[in-house]
Amino acid sequence: MSSETAFISALRRLATDPAARGLADDAAVLELGGTRLVLTHDMVVEGVHFLADDPPGDVAWKLLAVNLSDLAAKGARPLGALMGYSLRGDAGWDRAFLAGLEEALAAFSLPLLGGDTVSVPATAPRALGLTAIGTSAGRVPSRSGAKAGQTLWVSGTIGDAGAGLRILRDGQPGAEALVRRYRRPSPRLSAGGRLAPLVGAMMDVSDGLLIDAGRMADASGVAILIDLARMPLSSELVEYGGSGRAARLVAATAGDDYELLFSAPFAAAQEIFALAKELGLSLLPIGRVEDGSGLSLRDGEDLVPRPESLGWEHR
Ligand SMILES: Nc1ncnc2c1ncn2[C@@H]1O[C@H](COP(=O)(O)OP(=O)(O)O)[C@@H](O)[C@H]1O
Numbered sequence: 175m176s177s178e179t180a181f182i183s184a185l186r187r188l189a190t191d192p193a194a195r196g197l198a199d200d201a202a203v204l205e206l207g208g209t210r211l212v213l214t215h216d217m218v219v220e221g222v223h224f225l226a227d228d229p230p231g232d233v234a235w236k237l238l239a240v241n242l243s244d245l246a247a248k249g250a251r252p253l254g255a256l257m258g259y260s261l262r263g264d265a266g267w268d269r270a271f272l273a274g275l276e277e278a279l280a281a282f283s284l285p286l287l288g289g290d291t292v293s294v295p296a297t298a299p300r301a302l303g304l305t306a307i308g309t310s311a312g313r314v315p316s317r318s319g320a321k322a323g324q325t326l327w328v329s330g331t332i333g334d335a336g337a338g339l340r341i342l343r344d345g346q347p348g349a350e351a352l353v354r355r356y357r358r359p360s361p362r363l364s365a366g367g368r369l370a371p372l373v374g375a376m377m378d379v380s381d382g383l384l385i386d387a388g389r390m391a392d393a394s395g396v397a398i399l400i401d402l403a404r405m406p407l408s409s410e411l412v413e414y415g416g417s418g419r420a421a422r423l424v425a426a427t428a429g430d431d432y433e434l435l436f437s438a439p440f441a442a443a444q445e446i447f448a449l450a451k452e453l454g455l456s457l458l459p460i461g462r463v464e465d466g467s468g469l470s471l472r473d474g475e476d477l478v479p480r481p482e483s484l485g486w487e488h489r
């Protein structure tokens with residue numbers, strides 16, 4: 175058993191409580207006497223999620239942001255967090271991390287409630303974990319609520335963080351804005367909270383637009399069609415890598431976007447556009463939900479074969 179998908183499938187047998195949502199959602203949802211707790215846990219690991227020479231404060235930001243992104247996708251309001259930290263005998267790194275953590279906790283108004291601290295060998299990569307706890311007063315959208323006839327939407331722009339990582343890896347010049355999107359993702363908390371009552375399905379895009387849309391299709395028992403030509407790209411990304419089909423496929427499979435992907439009935443479109451305007455965040459239709467199964471792609475009028483890899487999977 176060497177893949178994330180296979181391991182999570184094997185875990186499903188152990189996670190039969192309805193709060194676990196079949197381990198097929200971004201977060202668990204625990205009903206507690208008329209209110210709902212929304213719970214999620216993500217780790218970030220050196221060399222896997224961040225680069226060894228990324229600033230420690232940015233690693234703290236990322237640890238919080240990737241978890242808050244899962245709460246955002248469920249329309250939940252963050253209540254607090256528990257952190258798992260590994261010491262590696264580098265007091266300077268720890269100090270810088272703490273300063274960044276303080277800044278990030280303040281930026282997200284997130285109380286730190288507890289956690290655990292352990293030492294790891296100096297040769298081990300740093301591995302940090304965070305459990306984010308949120309609450310929702312209303313319905314908590316799942317990945318499984320997409321219905322044939324609905325429109326597929328995405329927030330923000332796609333592919334920026336992936337380009338930021340390539341810029342850092344290659345040591346090539348490129349827009350600082352792309353690097354920033356890799357190091358300091360923005361969880362879409364306000365948008366998620368406002369969209370929750372309007373959507374069919376909602377999730378965040380962490381592994382790649384295409385692989386995550388495929389997961390929405392599978393969870394919902396529908397087919398999803400994405401039009402690459404409608405995928406929103408930032409001007410910085412277009413300047414860096416162009417906007418042709420190859421560049422769009424790279425962006426759609428890179429991951430690290432932490433944008434919201436959601437389906438909604440046609441009747442909600444005006445309200446969603448108005449919300450985008452109010453929040454100053456682009457929310458754009460990129461495809462549709464149909465009867466059937468799986469993900470299919472087009473680029474304007476052309477049908478596009480699915481790329482071999484749709485996104486990131488841990489192995
Ligand atoms: N080690 C684990 N133990 C229990 N549940 C897990 C584990 N790893 C992943 N899951 C669950 O599997 C589902 C999918 O996880 P994941 O793909 O990481 O979601 P996300 O991308 O939203 O973080 C979630 O319900 C998550 O809680």
Ligand SMILES: Cc1ncc(C[n+]2csc(CCOP(=O)(O)OP(=O)(O)O)c2C)c(N)n1
Binds near residue numbers: 217225339382428
């Ligand atoms: C150094 C480095 N290499 C590769 C990547 C690309 N990458 C690693 S994990 C990942 C997917 C998101 O991480 P994951 O642990 O799967 O978060 P989740 O899907 O659980 O939210 C991506 C795109 C990266 N972010 N940093």
Ligand SMILES: [Mg+2]
Binds near residue numbers: 199200244378379
């Ligand atoms: Mg998620």
Ligand SMILES: [Mg+2]
Binds near residue numbers: 215216
């Ligand atoms: Mg996860």
Ligand SMILES: [Mg+2]
Binds near residue numbers: 380381486
């Ligand atoms: Mg993932």
